[in-house]
Amino acid sequence: MQKIKGNCPCADDFDHTAPLDISQKLQFLKHREGLTVQKIADYSGVPVGTINKLLRGDTKDPTLSTIEKLARTFDVPIRYFSDTYRADGLQYDIGLFAAEEQLISISHQEYALLQQFRAATAHQRQILCCMAELFLQVGEELDRGVVTLPYYVTVAAQDDRHQTGLQLDQLKIRHIQVEASDIARQADFVVRMYGSAMEPVWYDGYLLAVQAGQVSSGEVGVFNLNGRGYIRRLHRDRHGLRLATVNRHAQNVCILPQDKLRHLGRVLGPVVPADQLVR
Structure with missing residues (x-):
């Protein structure tokens, strides 16, 4: 032409x-x-x-x-x-x-x-680009019916048959895709249930969605007690504070004045894993 x-x-x-x-x-x-x-x-x-x-x-x-x-x-x-x-x-x-x-x-x-975008500063542009990528990722995941969440797993084989908690310094973070649900969308991370303390509600091997933050009395949460991890129901009464189990054959953990207890988050419920783990 x-x-x-x-x-x-x-x-x-x-x-x-x-x-x-x-x-x-x-x-x-x-x-x-x-x-x-x-x-x-x-x-x-x-x-x-x-x-x-x-x-x-x-x-x-x-x-x-x-x-x-x-x-x-x-x-x-x-x-x-x-x-x-x-x-x-x-x-x-x-x-x-x-x-x-x-x-x-x-x-x-x-x-x-x-x-x-043109009027924004370089730092603001970087934030906008990150947000746009996040929105696209979330949209793609929702289209596929999956949600990607941080997943705390153990480095070495552990169990909690003796109800003594898990060594938190032996945990590492991976990412896992789980089936999209209201619970999964509210969650901040995923943990695996070890041991029988919460049976028959949740069994060993269940994947549980957790929302980070404080746990109220009567709620099930993930706790760091003196460097060990527990999934228990927080119970407060006139006798004091304890991490209670559902399984009557498992012992409750009483919180003593000298103990260091950190609330890692509230358990929302189980989630179903997708086909594979992703980095």
Whole structure:
């Protein structure tokens, strides 16, 4: 496609009280260059009939391909023809090009976001990019029906048959995909149930969703007691504070004044693992 040499001034520079429409701007370029409709068609590859309809104003919403060809022929930006362009019932800003002159169409809302992004500081842009990636990841996971959560697992084989808790310094963090549910979406991390202290509610090997924070009396939580981990029901009465079990054959753990107890989070309930663990 041949391109007419030399940039043309914007038609809006002429004395008009209102912005020119596509028809008027094309008329200006046609007369400016002294071209016939046939010549424009030959140079641009746009059919004669289409050009005539544009010149008469019969066509208000030409295709993006037509606009691009005419803009390239007259060596003017696409924005020359229209700052906003209607296609498929939506308003698009068409002043942007990607590599290899591929056209990018963005809505007014997207353009407003772009302007806000440009006005942001470098640090703010980094935060926005991270948030956008997170939203995309969450959306993809919800589409697949899974949620990815931190998963605390033991480095060495451990059990809690003697109800003495787990060595927390032997835990490491991995990430696990679990089936999406209300519980999974509220959780901050996942732990595995070790031992029989919570049977018959939860058995050894269950994966439990945990919401980080304080645990109230009567709630089941994950606790760090003097460096050992417990999944128990917190119970407070006139005798003091203890980590209570559900299994009557398992012993409760009484909290003494000298003990250091940390609340790691409240157990929301069991979750179902997806097909595989991910890093």
